[in-house]
Amino acid sequence: MKNIVYAAIGILALSILAVVPSNAEDKSLYERIGGYKGVAAAVDDLVERLYVNKSLNQNEAIDLVHKQKEKAAFKLILATWVMENTGGPKIYFGRDMATGHAHLSISHREFDIVLNECLTTFYQLGVGQKEIDELMAGLEAQREMVVSAKSN
Numbered sequence: 001m002k003n004i005v006y007a008a009i010g011i012l013a014l015s016i017l018a019v020v021p022s023n024a025e026d027k028s029l030y031e032r033i034g035g036y037k038g039v040a041a042a043v044d045d046l047v048e049r050l051y052v053n054k055s056l057n058q059n060e061a062i063d064l065v066h067k068q069k070e071k072a073a074f075k076l077i078l079a080t081w082v083m084e085n086t087g088g089p090k091i092y093f094g095r096d097m098a099t100g101h102a103h104l105s106i107s108h109r110e111f112d113i114v115l116n117e118c119l120t121t122f123y124q125l126g127v128g129q130k131e132i133d134e135l136m137a138g139l140e141a142q143r144e145m146v147v148s149a150k151s152n
């Protein structure tokens with residue numbers, strides 16, 4: 001009888017552990033990357049590098065945007081997108097991804113360049129591997145909406 005009671009307690013404990021998420025899993029990606037401060041640091045680092053990326057600036061439409069002296073505004077709008085899309089406050093006020101990029105004729109190659117720069121930023125800031133994987137998957141999911149060039 002005693003054994004049955006112990007076994008029942010054991011099963012109960014295991015099933016509670018299985019349904020109650022641990023603290024880390026409880027937190028949104030936004031929280032795990034440091035909230036608005038983490039997002040601001042990442043966007044700041046990334047945009048500085050994108051603006052001087054010679055390969056990207058071979059695309060005249062991108063080069064034109066980069067010469068417009070609106071870098072601070074670009075960082076702000078990008079930060080709101082990242083915040084909203086990582087489970088943070090829903091404050092993105094820009095266009096949808098397809099509309100916001102249609103005029104830039106972005107190629108798959110340029111998309112890859114941007115994703116590589118994102119990865120460099122995440123490594124540089126010491127973002128954890130689990131979070132990097134989630135962030136990169138979220139960015140990759142935008143590819144079909146962002147890329148509009150006829151050729152690669």
Ligand code: HEM
Nearest residue numbers: 056062065077078081094095100106110111114139142146
């Ligand atoms: C993961 C994918 C991407 C995300 C999440 C993203 C996010 C954004 C956001 C939120 C905006 C503002 C939209 C608006 O003004 O309403 C934007 C604009 C812009 N993006 Fe992206 N972007 C991505 C990929 C790219 C790529 C691959 C490039 C270039 C190769 C690029 C270049 C630009 C430029 C130049 C603008 C400014 C357009 C303008 O103001 O005329 N983006 N992006």
